[in-house]
Amino acid sequence: MPPSILVQRDYDDLSRAGADFVAEIVAARPDAAVLVATGETPMGVYAELARRQEAGTFDGSLLQVFQLDEYAGIPDHDRRTLYAWTLRAFADPLHIPHRRVVRLPGNGDIADGCAAYDRSVAAAGGIHLAILGIGINGHVGFNEPPSDRWTTTRAVRLAPETIRANARYWGQREPVARRGVTVGMMTLVSARRTLLMASGRSKRDIVRRAMRGPVSADVPASLLRDADDLTVLVDRSAWDGAA
Numbered sequence: 001m002p003p004s005i006l007v008q009r010d011y012d013d014l015s016r017a018g019a020d021f022v023a024e025i026v027a028a029r030p031d032a033a034v035l036v037a038t039g040e041t042p043m044g045v046y047a048e049l050a051r052r053q054e055a056g057t058f059d060g061s062l063l064q065v066f067q068l069d070e071y072a073g074i075p076d077h078d079r080r081t082l083y084a085w086t087l088r089a090f091a092d093p094l095h096i097p098h099r100r101v102v103r104l105p106g107n108g109d110i111a112d113g114c115a116a117y118d119r120s121v122a123a124a125g126g127i128h129l130a131i132l133g134i135g136i137n138g139h140v141g142f143n144e145p146p147s148d149r150w151t152t153t154r155a156v157r158l159a160p161e162t163i164r165a166n167a168r169y170w171g172q173r174e175p176v177a178r179r180g181v182t183v184g185m186m187t188l189v190s191a192r193r194t195l196l197m198a199s200g201r202s203k204r205d206i207v208r209r210a211m212r213g214p215v216s217a218d219v220p221a222s223l224l225r226d227a228d229d230l231t232v233l234v235d236r237s238a239w240d241g242a243a
């Protein structure tokens with residue numbers, strides 16, 4: 001099935017449309033296994049879901065959450081882990097207990113932790129919904145180019161542009177980490193529903209390449225076009241460069 005590409009006027013509209021999309025899936029399956037990106041792009045969707053949770057018009061509390069990516073070597077209790085960000089932005093506002101948040105390993109025996117993570121995905125029957133952003137080099141999660149569709153959950157070396165982009169999250173010029181851990185493209189491409197979001201002009205060229213260029217490991221986001229059911233939610237500036 002070709003991806004459906006939904007172009008929204010601006011970031012607020014994108015966030016509302018993203019929340020509608022997630023809410024519809026969760027209404028049909030309240031205990032869905034949801035893979036949750038961090039980064040700036042989905043924060044509006046999560047804030048909107050949190051508002052609806054408080055208003056009693058949405059209930060995400062039964063979801064099972066899977067972390068998308070993590071820094072390697074940041075202490076487990078540091079607030080700058082992407083796990084901590086996942087809790088703050090998604091699990092806690094939706095009242096999802098932490099025991100139902102499947103964490104990626106950032107320390108210790110990472111290969112072993114990744115294998116345990118993949119077993120948890122299998123035990124959940126796979127991912128029902130993957131909520132994803134896109135890096136300016138076409139990465140999804142920390143699947144840096146080139147990452148083919150058979151890559152598994154693993155430790156990776158971050159690209160220089162990813163290290164720079166991630167430093168901005170923490171108000172620092174110093175890089176947070178040079179290595180990461182990511183769910184592999186195999187799990188992402190196998191998700192039953194995929195929501196890929198992009199906002200702002202800086203994403204326009206890579207969104208075009210991912211959606212209109214060849215499906216290639218050199219643009220890992222393009223591999224999502226092989227997923228069962230991909231919805232791409234963009235604002236106008238990320239799609240045609242309009243302000």
Ligand code: GLP
Nearest residue numbers: 037039040041133134135141142
């Ligand atoms: C980061 C993260 C991704 C995220 C992407 C886009 O490096 N590893 O999970 O989706 O880049 O981030 P943003 O939404 O902040 O542009």
